[in-house]
Amino acid sequence: MLGSSSSSHQHKNNKDLDSPQPPPPRSIAMRQLLTAAQLISQSDLSAANHLISILSSNSSAYGDSSERLVHSFTKALSLRLHYHHKIFLNVSPLKSFMKPPSYNINIYNDQYDSVLQSSYLSLNKITPFIRFGQFTANQAILEVIDYQQNIHIIDFDIMLGVQWPPLMQAISNHHPPPTLRITAIGTNLNTLRRTGDRLSKFARSLGLKFSFYPLLLPNTNNETLTxxxxxxxLSDVLLLPNETLAVNCDFYLHRHLNNRDKLCLLLRKIKSMKPRVVTLSEQEAYHNNPIFLSRFMEAMKYYTAVFESLEATLPPNSRERIEVEQVWFGKVIADIVAEEGDCRKERHERFRSWEVMMVSAGFRKVPLSGYALSQARLLLRLHYPCEGYNLEVIDDSFFLGWGNQSLFSVSSWR
Structure with missing residues (x-):
């Protein structure tokens, strides 16, 4: 699907590229995109900038899946060019990342936080990606706690807390219902408070004894410090001897892979807390390659499948689809492509890498049950009845994919 052409060829044809042209066929646009990435990797920034301007003119956030993909990756390459220009000033390119013109909001202000949360809710609604991980994790938690009378969940990056109402509903049906305590980790105190208020209100409606403890972390770009x-x-988290502890890591730990030794220390810290279960959801991709061009090609392959899945399930004019593609995935793509060093946070690695780290930290895998598998299949069949999605069980863990591309993994550990 991806090809390349030389930078000298681009220089010879700059005059031709300046003239108005119809949108290129998908294969040509993909090759041009890869050529632009190659030019950047060779520090031929002038030629790269020229080709990126052509791609910007010919791609659209509102076309078919390939046009939208080219549009998002072209924006990310443009940001990487900005990085090259600002590298000596130590300025992160994502600080100038802008959403589509209709929003016109800078990524790091409070208003954008609200839009990002909206795109997350849309992602949860229109794709099985988030629900797949959360429903499977909830079932794993339910099976190992076995309706103990006191349950404590530590949730890394709880965000809006959409994972927990189904679990709260499930445990409230037990007689007598257990007590539930959630320690919620995040970097935005207002978001944590609003999430706690919503979950507390829902617990009251169920008659469930519930307490919510926010654990606020510094909002810093220094990942090692974080x-x-x-x-x-975590040393300050109150652990009671009569509680059953579950730890939920939902698309979070990859952000700390810039320092693998520190991450291993974190995993050992979690193990020392003696949780009954640790649930781990991650993207099944290798976006942590230090070589820019290899990382770019891996991301292209991965998000081609993601964008094709969105096209197969939603109409072109779906506002939620555009929001998810350009805001949620657009931000992730920009980080993978444009950022370097500690500024880059989206450092996804495949399940085998996580398996090695978890085992080295002292964890052993807890097989996901046949009932959890039935639930995951039911989720896909009822809510996302598209033939392109597939679910695989490999080494007692679940993998969700589109076509031949595996996209997400969920596993359970103790």
Whole structure:
């Protein structure tokens, strides 16, 4: 699908590229996109900038899946060019990342936080990606706690807390219902408070004894500092001897892979807390390659499948689809492609890498049950009845994919 052409060829044809042209066929656009990435990797920034301007003119956030993909990756390459220009000033390119023109909101202000949360809710609604991980994790938690009378869940990056109402509903049906305590980790105190208020209100409606404890982390771009703070803050978490502890890591730990030793310390810290279960959901991709061009090609392959899945399930004019593609995935793509060093946070690695780290930290895998598998299949059949999605069980863990591309993994550990 991806090809390349030389930079000298691009220089010879700059005059032709300047003239108005119809949108290129998908294969040509993909090759041009890869060529632009190659030019950047060779530090031929002038030629790259020229080709990126052509791609910007010919791609659209509102076309078919390939046009939308080219549009998102072209924006990300443009940001990487900005990085090259600002590298000596130590300026992160994502600080100038802008959403589609209709929003015109800078990524790092409070208003964008609200839009990002909206895109997360849309992602949860229109794709099985989030629900697949959360429903499977909930079932794993339910099976190992076995309706103990006191349940404590530590949730890394709880965000809006959409994972927990189904679990709360399930445990409230037990007589007598257990007590539930959630320690919620996040970097935005207002979001944590609103999430706690919503979950507390829902618990009251169920007659469930519930308490919510926010664990606020520093909002910093220094990822190593964040891991250190996280380990220190976990030491302050109250662990009661009569509680059953579950730890939920939902698309979170990959952000700390810039320092694998620190991440291993964090995993050992979690193990020392003696949880009954640790649930781990991650993207099944290798976006942590230090070589830019290899990372770019891996991301292209991965998000081609993601964008094709969205096209197969939603109409072109779906506002939620555009929001998810350009805001949620657009931000992730921009981080993978444009950022380097500690500024880059989206450092996905495949399940085998996580398996090695978990085992080295002292964890052993807990097989996901046949009932959890039935639930995951039911989720896909009822809510996302599209033939392109597939579910595989490999080494007692679940993998969700589109076509031949595996996209997400869920596993359970103790």
């Amino acid at each position: 891991v250190d703070h996280l380990i220190n803050h």
